[in-house]
Ligand SMILES: [Zn+2]
């Protein structure tokens with residue numbers, strides 16, 4: 001076993017707009033724990049929101065984000081150290097390419113005990129809670145003993161491996177939508193998650209897949225990934241266009257992944273009566289709407305989607321079978337020490353997924 005270095009480079013979050021590239025102690029694997037040498041870590045919309053100081057991370061006496069903490073939850077890497085019993089428990093060896101869920105489940109709460117670990121009551125997400133869930137914007141990272149660890153098979157490229165976390169969240173959202181052959185599906189938002197969902201929705205072969213985004217470049221990619229119709233709501237009345245496509249009824253399924261309040265109100269308008277509305281986005285601000293649409297007017301099925309329960313193996317298999325691609329979605333790579341440049345790029349609408357590589 002190669003010895004891990006005493007210290008490593010990492011991006012440490014201290015507070016809003018205070019992230020520093022520092023030399024910190026390399027994590028070591030305790031009982032049934034695993035340390036990986038990080039291959040890459042993506043910058044997520046939630047990292048941008050945490051950086052800018054959004055209330056959901058920082059508000060209150062005891063904020064959810066426990067700084068100082070190493071950021072980063074979209075990762076893969078190579079097994080570098082195995083704690084006592086870890087090789088047997090996780091069926092892995094030094095040198096295997098692996099990843100794990102972005103959540104470090106407590107293993108003890110009612111949700112964990114009943115197999116619903118993604119809703120763990122404690123809810124430690126890698127990159128957000130110091131000590132128990134340090135993240136992957138670093139040279140090395142530790143997986144907790146309660147994590148399920150997934151081996152990444154040889155047919156999956158390193159770029160694809162970097163996209164496993166967002167793609168796994170996309171699979172869960174698409175599963176929540178229970179798409180049928182006769183459905184007209186509207187996918188709102190063609191960012192990293194939306195572009196993954198578009199590929200996955202196409203695999204489900206609905207009657208029509210309509211994609212909405214305000215960025216024409218992303219719409220062009222959506223088309224390439226299987227969208228039948230692309231609409232830019234800044235250039236065209238999207239609600240009217242969807243109604244015209246559906247004899248005035250509206251779409252059967254609406255998946256909201258825009259991150260913007262208008263993505264919600266527009267969806268409630270264009271989804272048909274008895275339709276399914278899937279809420280995926282994390283919002284930086286509150287959304288207001290007329291709730292009577294959900295009950296009295298349309299009797300909608302409103303379904304939330306959170307994280308990626310049991311979907312990592314599905315994504316690895318879809319990449320392996322070339323049914324899913326990262327091509328065009330991963331647009332930029334930066335070194336860890338260039339974190340601030342990477343962040344600036346992640347905010348640029350020209351970029352889609354920006355990666356940090358140690
Ligand atoms: Zn993320």
Ligand SMILES: [Zn+2]
Nearest residue numbers: 106109112120
């Ligand atoms: Zn739990």
